[in-house]
Amino acid sequence: MKSLLKKVLSESQFASLRDAQIFYKTSKANQLISSGQSAGLKFASQAKPMASAYYSLLSRQFQREERAVLSGLAKYKADLKEDDANVFLMRRNVHRLEKGLTMRPRRSVFGRDYILETVNVYRKIVAEPSRSMETTGDSLNWAFDVLTAYFRASAVDPVVDHAREVFRSCMPPDGSCAGGGRRVPYKRILDEHPVEYDQLKKLAIKRRSVRWFEQRTVSRDLLDKAFTVAGLSPSACNRQPFRFLVFDDPETVAEVASLPGGTSGFKHNIPVMVVVLGTLDAFYDEKDRHVPYIDGSLAAMSFALALETLGLGSCIFNWPDVERHEIRAEKVLGLKPYERPVFFMGVGYPEPEATVAYSQKRPLEVIREYNRPISKG
Structure with a gap:
């Protein structure tokens, strides 16, 4: 063990053998904890409902x-x-x-x-x-x-x-005479193609996560145009259990931009922050509990593409379910108990000289699979 610790010491910045020993013991303990957690998760995932329910009682991750x-x-x-x-x-x-x-x-x-x-x-x-x-x-x-x-x-x-x-x-x-019968099922004009495939593909390639923005005001009229497109996205039973909270006051933007962890290092230059908010009061049964996240994400993608057509850029910030972050967001945003952030978005005019990540996407053969064998009955 001492020879291993000396090797660790020689290859690191530890000041003494004691520091290396502490690091070694802590690392081993973490490995054991991680191994135990993995075994517990595997057991819970394969266990009968009562056993997995017991695990959920021990974990706080799902309680919120x-x-x-x-x-x-x-x-x-x-x-x-x-x-x-x-x-x-x-x-x-x-x-x-x-x-x-x-x-x-x-x-x-x-x-x-x-x-x-x-x-x-x-x-x-x-x-x-x-x-x-x-x-x-x-x-x-x-x-x-x-x-x-x-x-x-x-x-x-x-x-x-x-x-x-x-x-x-x-x-x-x-x-009044209501809608005059116009808002009913209708036949689409199938030979009309407002956007060709190649144009849509170019737009999808052009859309990249923008982290550096020009310091100028973003017109609310442009934002509302993009939100209008977002509102046309598919939604389960057309309930649309989401809203967009928009912040464009600099002082408020700074506070909201500090909520998601993915803004570190550039949050000071974001002109507009958008919170994609899911609401769980749209459902009569627990089985629909994931719909706000799905529908909110569909709408947000349409919003992001619409922004590109208006000369604006965006960056979507991941929102992992971390309790202390959730508690802070609930307080800052004044959320109801049944409202949950899906994720956050930064919006603005892209800085012309700034670069964006290339972000090579996974190949078609990996993300697409035809006719996987299924079990019938």
């Missing part, structure tokens, strides 16, 4: 997510009890009706299990749209048009007929 999920469920249920005004329920159910209208062949009666629920939640929200944050009326006009198309397409049925009568008694959004 569990609390956020439970808080989101409680908020969802509370919104239902409070006069049924739950906008996420309305969005989900209207989208389910849309999918039913697009089916081939279309059933003469569908949606019986949830049509009355859908009409009721629409009726409550349209009577007081500010409660649902749908104050622009666009979503309510969409709901009105889809429900109108649904009842026109539905055959005679006691449940559907009752829901139809309730719907007829509802006021249209804004007390």
